[in-house]
Every structure is written in structure tokens, then in C-alpha cells.
Amino acid sequence: MRLTGMQYGAQDIVLFELQPKSGEILPPVTAGAHLDLFLPTGLTRQYSLLTTLCDGQRYVVGVKRDELGRGGSRWLHDSARIGQMLEVSAPRNLFGIEPGDEPVLLLAGGIGITPLYSMLKSLQDSGRQVHLHYWCRSPDHALFVKELEGCADVTLHYSEIPGAAVLAFSEVVNRAGPTTQIYCCGPQRMISELEALSPMCGAQRIHVERFQAEQPVATSREAFTVVLARSGREVEVPAGETILQVLLDAGEDVMYSCEQGICGACEVKVVDGTPIHCDSVLPADEHTRRRTMMICCSSSASNRLVLDI
Numbered sequence: 001m002r003l004t005g006m007q008y009g010a011q012d013i014v015l016f017e018l019q020p021k022s023g024e025i026l027p028p029v030t031a032g033a034h035l036d037l038f039l040p041t042g043l044t045r046q047y048s049l050l051t052t053l054c055d056g057q058r059y060v061v062g063v064k065r066d067e068l069g070r071g072g073s074r075w076l077h078d079s080a081r082i083g084q085m086l087e088v089s090a091p092r093n094l095f096g097i098e099p100g101d102e103p104v105l106l107l108a109g110g111i112g113i114t115p116l117y118s119m120l121k122s123l124q125d126s127g128r129q130v131h132l133h134y135w136c137r138s139p140d141h142a143l144f145v146k147e148l149e150g151c152a153d154v155t156l157h158y159s160e161i162p163g164a165a166v167l168a169f170s171e172v173v174n175r176a177g178p179t180t181q182i183y184c185c186g187p188q189r190m191i192s193e194l195e196a197l198s199p200m201c202g203a204q205r206i207h208v209e210r211f212q213a214e215q216p217v218a219t220s221r222e223a224f225t226v227v228l229a230r231s232g233r234e235v236e237v238p239a240g241e242t243i244l245q246v247l248l249d250a251g252e253d254v255m256y257s258c259e260q261g262i263c264g265a266c267e268v269k270v271v272d273g274t275p276i277h278c279d280s281v282l283p284a285d286e287h288t289r290r291r292t293m294m295i296c297c298s299s300s301a302s303n304r305l306v307l308d309i
């Protein structure tokens, strides 16, 4: 896709507009979806789509410059140029709104607002009861601040404004009703706090999207064999290595992105064997139902693992 626009969103946040190079119509996107951007530096990064700004001609993502990140946002902020071509994945949605009529509580921290703003608009349009709480440093740091300030379905919490009323995160979560569906996107400490509170708050279901892994990638303690079902090729995964790394070293062309078990790009079908799931994308029972695993971080409890690769 061609980078066709860069627009100031808030302090340290830029909105990047991408259009297909040959004018084809883009597939529709739903709130919570993201794109993988394959950057010229070799990094692949995921960014949530701002679906209210997307249509058949353009996709828009919001990117916060992260000084401490792996360099994807720094490259986009400092080096990307309008007119440049970027390789982009098809949109994927691992954080979609579950259908139903229960009330929805949206909890955003910092740049975690990007998927949740799209969800807010989508839920408002459908008439479902929703409330967004957005924690950020100040109005200057808040994306879509003009649209959100004064909106009855939104509470903004500014941590750096003296005298601003900042409700404690735990207080907001504990007020959730028993049927409320909670969606949270923000820094790891926010998600950890939500997960710690969830057994007490009684909310019906919690959905989270992470920017970083909960824990370091787990490697296997014992060697095992991976069989690639499509070619019949067998590769040994030594103790201490990941399936993904071994397959890449063996010259296999496999999809991956975050290498931390948070994006879902490396999900593959399990034909036979018993995986040990270590990702943060899907719960283990969901993997069992889908018969899939994330090969960047998960390993095997069986000596042989047959994968649909």
C-alpha cells in the first residue's frame, strides 16, 4: 500500500493513512482489527485500525512514538515519507466485539485508545450500552480529545492535570455490573491489574489486547520433533529454542510478527501432538477448540508435533 497521509493525532501520536497502490477496493474492517506493517528495517509491527476513518479506499492506523520500543514506531515517525510503498498484511481481528446485548465497559490506557475508540463508535451506532474510561497524561496526549470531551458515554482521566478528578482503575472495574463485558487495551500494568481484579468484580467476560508479552517467551525444556504435514519434512527443536526460530533457520517460509505471543500472526493448525500454549492471544481452551498453536512461543508436551505447514 502507499502511504498517502500523515496527520498529527495527539502529542507523540501520528495517524498514518494507507491506500492500495492500484486503486482496488479494500476489504471492510471491524472495530478491534489491526494491520501488520512490514517495515523496510525488517521489523513487522501491528497497529490497530481506526475504523471510523477507514473505508474501501483507505486504512488509517494511529502510532505512538515509543522511545523504548524495538524501533517500529520510531521509524514510522522519523523516516516514513508520504508516497512511500509499505508492505501490509490483510486486516485481522483478534479483539472484536462479541455479539450480544450486555453492557460494555471499555478501558483504555494511552495509545490503547486506538481499538477502543473504534469500538465505542461501533457500539454507539448499534445502540448498545457502552462507557469508555480513558486514562492518559493530559488533553494534549489524548487522541480524539475533541470528540471525546463532553461525550456522556466517556470519562477521561488526566494524570498530569493538577486537580483533575482521576478515578482509580480498580474503582471503575469494581463498579462493573455482573453482566458487563469488559474490553481493555493499555500498558501491561493496567492489564495485570484488571486480571487480578476480575475474579472479584463479577464482570461476565474480560477481553484484553496487549502491547507487550506478559512474560518472556518460554522455550522448551526438552527437545522434540516438528513434522511439517504438507511436505513431510521433520525438524528437531532443541531444548531452549522456539519452533519458529528453528523453522526460520531451516529456511521455512512461515508467518510471524511479534515473536512474543501477543499478535497471533504465527498461529498454525496442529494436526497431531500435544502443544503447550504460552501465548497471550487466546486462552488454551480456545486453541484446543481451534486446534491451533502459536509457534513463536509455545512448545510441545509430546515428542512429535505435526503441524499444518
Ligand code: FES
Residues within 6 Å of the ligand: 255, 256, 257, 258, 259, 260, 261, 262, 263, 264, 265, 266, 267, 279, 281, 294, 295, 296, 297
Ligand atoms: S509472532 Fe506474534 S504471536 Fe507469534
